[in-house]
Amino acid sequence: MFDEMSLQPELTYDKHVDGVFGFEDLGSNQRNFKLADHVLVFMVRGLGKKFKQPICYYYVQGTTKTFDLVQCIHQVVQSILTTGLNLVATLSDQGKTNVATINILKRETSISFLKQGLDNCIKGYIIDGHEVVHIYDPPHLLNNEDMGYRALPKLTEEHVVIEKLRKMKVSTSTQTLSHPPSNPDIGNNALGTAAFCLFMDQCFDSENAATRNAMDGKILRSAVTSSSSHITFWNTAIEVFKSMRFVHLNKQTNITKVSTPLCVKNWIVTLRGFKYVWPKL
Numbered sequence: 001m002f003d004e005m006s007l008q009p010e011l012t013y014d015k016h017v018d019g020v021f022g023f024e025d026l027g028s029n030q031r032n033f034k035l036a037d038h039v040l041v042f043m044v045r046g047l048g049k050k051f052k053q054p055i056c057y058y059y060v061q062g063t064t065k066t067f068d069l070v071q072c073i074h075q076v077v078q079s080i081l082t083t084g085l086n087l088v089a090t091l092s093d094q095g096k097t098n099v100a101t102i103n104i105l106k107r108e109t110s111i112s113f114l115k116q117g118l119d120n121c122i123k124g125y126i127i128d129g130h131e132v133v134h135i136y137d138p139p140h141l142l143n144n145e146d147m148g149y150r151a152l153p154k155l156t157e158e159h160v161v162i163e164k165l166r167k168m169k170v171s172t173s174t175q176t177l178s179h180p181p182s183n184p185d186i187g188n189n190a191l192g193t194a195a196f197c198l199f200m201d202q203c204f205d206s207e208n209a210a211t212r213n214a215m216d217g218k219i220l221r222s223a224v225t226s227s228s229s230h231i232t233f234w235n236t237a238i239e240v241f242k243s244m245r246f247v248h249l250n251k252q253t254n255i256t257k258v259s260t261p262l263c264v265k266n267w268i269v270t271l272r273g274f275k276y277v278w279p280k281l
Helices: 066-082 096-115 138-142 171-176 188-206 230-243 262-280
Strands: 002-006 012-014 019-021 023-025 031-035 038-045 052-060 089-092 125-127 130-136 246-250 255-259
Touching: 002 066, 002 089, 019 023, 038 066, 052 066, 066 096, 066 125, 066 130, 089 096, 096 125, 130 138, 130 262, 138 188, 138 262, 188 230, 188 262, 230 262
Parallel strands: 089 130
Antiparallel strands: 002 038, 012 019, 023 031, 023 052, 038 052, 125 130, 246 255
């Protein structure tokens, strides 16, 4: 998994190596004199065993450029494979740079298959002959749902008032769409909203379990097994997301625009990724 963190720009002199640190540094002698204000961190996390380990970081100014991120992922994947670890998937939020980078990696893979005269049947991308599936972090996908619900007594203004939303705090989105924060007497007009909240809660549960047994009586909040209902639910959920459309009315022009937001498209990518990875584990 990889993500960026903001930093306070600062230069530090290290007398032991006689060097100044704090400039942009992307490794492989790609160091320049731009002051770094972000750090791109890569971490390895186990699927079968509970462990996590940060393995490298890159100092950058602003968000990492798409071309640079492509090169970083190549370097990191190649390094991980030399250790003998079986890299199954990469994970990130759905920032524009991340989405563009993954699309480039997938396009590179498609071109490679085309040159060999083969059909591309994989869901991810290939680096050094090794297939990697990319998954977008479900909490951040929830954080992009542009919804607010005022009939939910456990929620506060921070959950529903746009001016008070904390964009980097994904827990407010998961709480808004989680069961049960709601009042059972919200009225028939809210049944559609209630169904949507339940659906999103089930999507999140199906990808966010920490134990084999169902937690809090929620059957999807458990590990995926050959007899669990996860695959059936994911198949249904993919079709639901494919049918979703967001309607925006421009009050000045009175023109209605219908679109499919990126978060909906990436929910489909993520659910397909989970389905694709599960039989390989």
